[in-house]
Amino acid sequence: MSRAALAARIPLDPEPILRSREQQEFEDAVATSTLESLVVDLTSPLRRTTSEASWRRVDPTMSWIVTLARPPATIIVDGWTADARAAVSLRHSISVAPLDWLILNMDVAIRPRNSFGASSTCLAGKSGNPASAGVKVLVVGKF
Numbered sequence: 001m002s003r004a005a006l007a008a009r010i011p012l013d014p015e016p017i018l019r020s021r022e023q024q025e026f027e028d029a030v031a032t033s034t035l036e037s038l039v040v041d042l043t044s045p046l047r048r049t050t051s052e053a054s055w056r057r058v059d060p061t062m063s064w065i066v067t068l069a070r071p072p073a074t075i076i077v078d079g080w081t082a083d084a085r086a087a088v089s090l091r092h093s094i095s096v097a098p099l100d101w102l103i104l105n106m107d108v109a110i111r112p113r114n115s116f117g118a119s120s121t122c123l124a125g126k127s128g129n130p131a132s133a134g135v136k137v138l139v140v141g142k143f
Helices: 020-031 034-043
Strands: 002-009 056-062 065-074 079-089 101-112
Touching: 002 034, 002 065, 020 056, 020 065, 020 079, 034 079, 034 101
Parallel strands: none
Antiparallel strands: 002 101, 056 065, 065 079, 079 101
16 A cells, blocks of 8 residues: 655635535545546456445545545456545644644555455455555555
């Protein structure tokens, strides 16, 4: 598993909040991003996405963080799966007040199909170590 991250400064007045409109805009941006293109290329020989493979908001998602996950899907190389996650956060650590920058994280994990069991997925917040056996992929792209 590899991760790409970006930090950017943001104004603090008024206090930044990720309302439902901003959450939806982030979801739409990720769904049309090069990160999505990479996952579709890895998992679909026809380069088509399906509704089962679409991005979904997962925990934690609240007024200062939005986390999206794409469920694990079998890649075109037999015996392997890929899943992805993207998150934008206005607070990089536990704090009472917002900080003056945001963090964007994107990651893709490629691992053996049965590395965590049939029903376990790290991206949905269940048990398993995302850094265990797998192929590393660095995702760098623009939204």
